[in-house]
Amino acid sequence: MRPLVTWMTKSDPAILEFFEEQDISMPPAVVSFNIEGVSHPTVKRRMPELADHGLLEKVEGKRGYYRITDRGRAYLAGDLDAEELEDE
Structure with missing residues (x-):
């Protein structure tokens, strides 16, 4: 089960799922x-x-591109645990 954390919105899992499914670096326009x-x-x-x-990472040298991290896959x-994702 995915942890629920206070800073997340209902759109965040959908964004992360899309990155995981595609497994490529993308800018926001492609994702949306x-x-x-x-x-x-x-x-x-x-x-x-x-x-x-730490759920996505910005790709160096590719302005505005992101990719999913191992933490995002986890x-x-x-x-x-939800505690690992909460703001400190």
């Missing part, structure tokens, strides 16, 4: 174009937040 029901401004705002918490698999 392909996720139904999540607006581009939401995706653009949430991706840096997910990166700040979150989706339900292998992280």
